[in-house]
Amino acid sequence: MSLLVKGGTVVGPTGTRVADVLVEGEKIVAVLDPSYTPRITVNEVIDAAGKYVIPGGIDAHTHMEMPFGGTSASDTFDTGTRAAAYGGTTTIIDFAIQRTGEVVQDGLAAWHAKTAGECHIDYAFHMILGGVDADALKAMDRLVADEGITSFKLFMAYPGVFYSDDGQILRAMQAARENGALIMMHAENGIAIDVLVQQALERGETDPIYHGITRPAALEAEATNRAIALAEVAQDCPLYIVHLSASQALAKVAEARDQGRNVFAETCPQYLYLTLEDQLGAPGFEGAKWVCSTPLRSKHESHQRDLWKGLRNNDLAIVSTDHCPFCMKDQKELGLGDFSKIPNGIGGVEHRVDLVFQGVVDGQLSLERWVETIATTPARMFGLYPRKGIVQPGSDADLVIYDPNGATRIGTATHHMNMDYSAYEGVEIKGRVGTVISRGEVIVADGNYHGRKGRGKFLERGLSSYLI
Numbered sequence: 001m002s003l004l005v006k007g008g009t010v011v012g013p014t015g016t017r018v019a020d021v022l023v024e025g026e027k028i029v030a031v032l033d034p035s036y037t038p039r040i041t042v043n044e045v046i047d048a049a050g051k052y053v054i055p056g057g058i059d060a061h062t063h064m065e066m067p068f069g070g071t072s073a074s075d076t077f078d079t080g081t082r083a084a085a086y087g088g089t090t091t092i093i094d095f096a097i098q099r100t101g102e103v104v105q106d107g108l109a110a111w112h113a114k115t116a117g118e119c120h121i122d123y124a125f126h127m128i129l130g131g132v133d134a135d136a137l138k139a140m141d142r143l144v145a146d147e148g149i150t151s152f153k154l155f156m157a158y159p160g161v162f163y164s165d166d167g168q169i170l171r172a173m174q175a176a177r178e179n180g181a182l183i184m185m186h187a188e189n190g191i192a193i194d195v196l197v198q199q200a201l202e203r204g205e206t207d208p209i210y211h212g213i214t215r216p217a218a219l220e221a222e223a224t225n226r227a228i229a230l231a232e233v234a235q236d237c238p239l240y241i242v243h244l245s246a247s248q249a250l251a252k253v254a255e256a257r258d259q260g261r262n263v264f265a266e267t268c269p270q271y272l273y274l275t276l277e278d279q280l281g282a283p284g285f286e287g288a289k290w291v292c293s294t295p296l297r298s299k300h301e302s303h304q305r306d307l308w309k310g311l312r313n314n315d316l317a318i319v320s321t322d323h324c325p326f327c328m329k330d331q332k333e334l335g336l337g338d339f340s341k342i343p344n345g346i347g348g349v350e351h352r353v354d355l356v357f358q359g360v361v362d363g364q365l366s367l368e369r370w371v372e373t374i375a376t377t378p379a380r381m382f383g384l385y386p387r388k389g390i391v392q393p394g395s396d397a398d399l400v401i402y403d404p405n406g407a408t409r410i411g412t413a414t415h416h417m418n419m420d421y422s423a424y425e426g427v428e429i430k431g432r433v434g435t436v437i438s439r440g441e442v443i444v445a446d447g448n449y450h451g452r453k454g455r456g457k458f459l460e461r462g463l464s465s466y467l468i
């Protein structure tokens, strides 16, 4: 089966050019000047004139079915990967979880069981370490060597749940330095936050906005700085800060990068567009929709401006969603009368490609940076490059034909995520995902779904090819 994507503007990290993309089977076999007629019989031609042809999006931070706060994230691997496909994402990297007291391999086996036969697009795993002990450290080596899992997430937040202390973090970083893995860090000082939460509740401050107020930017910056220092002590263990939201934390990352350190960070669309006052501070319990950690930041400070700048200058390398949806009914409602019981998380896996493209429309990012932050750098950072993340011969034929003249209106009535609300209800995007191709198969065309559950493959990842 061969397919020709004809006459589109192919966008890569180093530039754009009008070209035809020839696909055979699951692979891209040529990127051709449009005046050249391929000498093979082409089964299907897709006209991409006037459209962008980009590598399929890679969302490097999702939590399908994640157990959290007494419930589980509402998207299954079936519903969540289908929604991702609609939005132009053809690979997710989800977080398998070792709960505190659990054997790492058992946590991993549980994630393989959840995903087997369920995914619509390709998928890989990071591993959350909820208990760093001698066995977990040995398991890290095995996961890197044998299981294609080359990144591990630790938490400086959530004492009693996933939290690691500084000694555990240092040991995990030393192990990663040896075996080549990347340490991903949820950088918030959870011990101090718990004090602030307790004090707020004692004062009767129970509304969702206090979730944000009790997680100040200073405590994100402190933890980010501490993680960077621990990584330095672990002989420059590669470190990746997840869901960075505060200017002060970004400044710590920038300082380390200026010193040539292997320190990287991602942000998420919610921090680029939504705020503490307008969303988390919505009247009554409405703000629960936007409870996530790190929290949305104040619009009266410079966070969003600084995050866009960080994306331009690569202090922020990637935009991921941290997709962790909970419905209002029965899930977010667990925190009625006590913000600390609202399950943490926002859904958005379907909208990342569009929302970052809006940054291009608004003059915040170049087309090349759009593609880099949503596809090419995630592939390089997490050991999937050049199989994924680039439109070039030999790579998987994961392609999105994106219409810059189309329009997308985000909302509950039209989205495909298993959520009873949208974090971006009514937002209008100038641009639209047209056709989505996953390993040579058209899975979305003009809003119609042609994929199927179970076609997504587990990807064993290599080591990061992004390190300095």
Ligand SMILES: NC(=O)NCCC(=O)O
Binding pocket: 063, 186, 243, 291, 292, 293, 294, 322, 324, 344, 345, 346
């Ligand atoms: N981010 C969030 O609020 N929920 C998902 C879990 C995590 O990434 O910390």
Ligand SMILES: [Zn+2]
Binding pocket: 186, 242, 243, 293, 294
């Ligand atoms: Zn986190």
Ligand SMILES: [Zn+2]
Binding pocket: 061, 063, 322, 324
């Ligand atoms: Zn997360």
